[in-house]
Amino acid sequence: MPIERLTDIVIAQIAAGEVVERPASVVKELMENALDAGATTITVEAVQGGRRLIRVSDDGSGIPAQEVELAFARHATSKLRSADDLVRLFTLGFRGEALSSIASISRVTMLTRQRDEAMGTEIRLEGGALVRHQPAGVPAGTVIGVEDLFFNTPARLKFLKKETTEKRMIGALLTRYAMAYPGVRFIYNQDGREAFRSSGSGQLADVVVRAFGLESFQQLVEVASEEPPRDDTPAIQVSGYTSTPDLARGDRTQITLFVNGRWVQDSSLTYAVIQAYHTLLPNNRYPVTVLMVEIAPEEVDVNVHPTKAEVRFRQPDAVFQAVQRAVREAIVAAAQRPGERRFRTYEHDSRAVSMQTPRWNSHIQHDLGLSTNDVAPATDPIAVQDDHFDADTRVPHGPEGPRKPRTLPPLRVVGQVGAMYIVAEGPAGMYLIDQHAAHTRIHYEALREAIAGEGVESQAAYNSSPIDLTQPDADTIEQHRDLLQRCGLILEPFGPATVVARQVPTIMADRQTELRPLIRALAADLGEPGDAFEAALMCIASHAAVRAGQILNNEQMQAIVRRLERCQQPHDDPAGRATLIHLSGDQLAREFGRT
Ligand code: ADP
Ligand code: MG
Numbered sequence: 001m002p003i004e005r006l007t008d009i010v011i012a013q014i015a016a017g018e019v020v021e022r023p024a025s026v027v028k029e030l031m032e033n034a035l036d037a038g039a040t041t042i043t044v045e046a047v048q049g050g051r052r053l054i055r056v057s058d059d060g061s062g063i064p065a066q067e068v069e070l071a072f073a074r075h076a077t078s079k080l081r082s083a084d085d086l087v088r089l090f091t092l093g094f095r096g097e098a099l100s101s102i103a104s105i106s107r108v109t110m111l112t113r114q115r116d117e118a119m120g121t122e123i124r125l126e127g128g129a130l131v132r133h134q135p136a137g138v139p140a141g142t143v144i145g146v147e148d149l150f151f152n153t154p155a156r157l158k159f160l161k162k163e164t165t166e167k168r169m170i171g172a173l174l175t176r177y178a179m180a181y182p183g184v185r186f187i188y189n190q191d192g193r194e195a196f197r198s199s200g201s202g203q204l205a206d207v208v209v210r211a212f213g214l215e216s217f218q219q220l221v222e223v224a225s226e227e228p229p230r231d232d233t234p235a236i237q238v239s240g241y242t243s244t245p246d247l248a249r250g251d252r253t254q255i256t257l258f259v260n261g262r263w264v265q266d267s268s269l270t271y272a273v274i275q276a277y278h279t280l281l282p283n284n285r286y287p288v289t290v291l292m293v294e295i296a297p298e299e300v301d302v303n304v305h306p307t308k309a310e311v312r313f314r315q316p317d318a319v320f321q322a323v324q325r326a327v328r329e330a331i332v333a334a335a336q337r338p339g340e341r342r343f344r345t346y347e348h349d350s351r352a353v354s355m356q357t358p359r360w361n362s363h364i365q366h367d368l369g370l371s372t373n374d375v376a377p378a379t380d381p382i383a384v385q386d387d388h389f390d391a392d393t394r395v396p397h398g399p400e401g402p403r404k405p406r407t408l409p410p411l412r413v414v415g416q417v418g419a420m421y422i423v424a425e426g427p428a429g430m431y432l433i434d435q436h437a438a439h440t441r442i443h444y445e446a447l448r449e450a451i452a453g454e455g456v457e458s459q460a461a462y463n464s465s466p467i468d469l470t471q472p473d474a475d476t477i478e479q480h481r482d483l484l485q486r487c488g489l490i491l492e493p494f495g496p497a498t499v500v501a502r503q504v505p506t507i508m509a510d511r512q513t514e515l516r517p518l519i520r521a522l523a524a525d526l527g528e529p530g531d532a533f534e535a536a537l538m539c540i541a542s543h544a545a546v547r548a549g550q551i552l553n554n555e556q557m558q559a560i561v562r563r564l565e566r567c568q569q570p571h572d573d574p575a576g577r578a579t580l581i582h583l584s585g586d587q588l589a590r591e592f593g594r595t
Pocket of ligand 1: 034058061062063071072076077078079094096097098099100141142
């Protein structure tokens with residue numbers, strides 16, 4: 001085929017693939033438009049799981065007659081004028097892509113009237129082509145009907161799930177938006193029957209009762225926490241509801257997070273919620289949670305992906321901690337309320353420990369700062385071994401000590417401090433281990449060893465959304481593609497200055513939300529003069545590592561300590577920072593005046 005420019009309709013259809021995955025995506029975009037238009041009542045109708053028809057009606061601002069056609073053009077928006085506006089965005093939309101995308105793959109009819117205009121407009125597009133545009137006497141606000149979604153893109157039709165699945169997704173979406181906007185009345189009609197309605201009273205509790213039912217509601221506790229701004233961290237407000245450990249689910253889909261009114265799918269924040277239940281839920285059980293995170297708009301980048309479901313925080317650790325703390329505090333407070341039922345605690349993952357009221361209390365009281373290891377010291381086999389430990393492998397005391405063996409003796413994990421350090425004990429005293437630095441060291445040595453041997457183990461990336469880079473960064477990545485491939489990271493160009501990850505090192509498997517920051521960091525580091533290979537390994541090791549601020553369970557701490565013991569250079573991370581502080585028995589004795 002000779003080269004030709006694609007027509008606007010084809011361009012819109014291709015772009016639609018990014019915005020509109022399924023009927024629920026259409027509902028989401030149209031509800032967001034209604035919310036942006038200041039609606040107080042939003043009615044959603046869906047027929048056959050949204051395949052036949054999706055209709056969203058609102059009593060918002062409406063669209064001025066002379067702008068209606070333009071609203072369906074690509075990149076046409078009333079919400080943003082320059083890229084600078086992105087940092088102070090208060091609307092849900094800004095890309096100007098939804099209406100054009102939806103119209104290109106369905107038959108759309110819109111009735112709209114701006115409040116102070118006498119006459120409204122009716123417009124109809126089929127497969128992106130205008131078929132009708134005329135004045136119409138309609139109520140103020142907007143009604144948009146989307147029929148026969150994907151009628152002209154049969155390949156996408158095939159990817160739809162069963163009708164019941166699509167219905168459930170639309171229902172879930174609606175209840176969640178109703179919770180994020182309790183001041184707006186949401187009504188959902190499914191195949192002609194009312195399936196959900198919120199009152200618009202402004203009370204979140206009202207909506208939560210309707211969404212989950214009264215019985216479940218009684219097992220939810222309110223989350224309300226406000227982190228004041230500190231030197232370098234912004235103010236972060238976290239509110240919503242989270243379940244007591246009695247109400248748990250088998251998967252994490254009932255953890256819902258909104259950031260500044262935007263529903264986000266952020267696996268790291270979801271993890272923060274799960275971690276807040278550390279020892280209160282068995283491993284494979286998850287809470288029911290709805291949280292609203294409020295943070296200054298300039299602290300969040302919402303322009304990460306066309307569906308806007310991904311966001312990036314300027315200070316992800318601060319947000320992670322704020323969420324974790326808020327949830328933890330809420331369940332702790334609930335447990336301490338007089339007359340309240342006590343919850344069980346769980347140790348060693350899924351093994352339930354019988355009701356132990358005192359332990360749950362004492363456990364929780366010092367848990368916010370310090371999560372202790374509940375295992376009695378004597379049961380730890382390592383503690384027993386300590387006595388017989390060969391003095392030769394002891395850690396040298398200070399620079400004058402014997403330099404030869406720099407490996408670590410077996411250590412017994414005592415607990416975690418400040419969600420950042422692991423406290424451990426060995427034959428030669430106490431060790432305070434920086435969890436992130438230590439884990440980085442572990443990954444770094446493992447990567448080096450793998451490269452020298454069978455190669456780095458990698459697996460298909462599940463998060464293959466395109467990653468936008470600056471042109472110089474994209475060039476740097478392209479230039480080092482082979483090197484990165486040897487490190488287990490297979491990147492492919494995806495349009496100008498954009499890449500997608502195809503394979504990731506297996507050590508990143510659980511941390512794929514870190515992929516985007518990793519690739520950006522790689523581009524920056526590889527752009528600097530120096531040993532590119534070394535830089536890449538350090539960068540991957542650090543991004544695959546647990547971060548500071550992450551609460552670790554006993555097993556995770558054990559795993560890190562065990563592997564650090566086996567490292568060639570356990571005392572510092574690849575960049576030369578200390579991984580641990582060692583206080584010898586003598587030093588401790590001196591500090592306490594025992595000598
Ligand atoms: P975006 O929301 O990113 O601006 P859309 O394609 O979703 O892009 O919508 C294009 C424009 O159409 C919006 O900027 C807005 O001005 C107008 N619009 C869409 N839906 C509505 C609505 N329900 N009420 C009022 N205006 C709307
Ligand atoms: Mg929009």
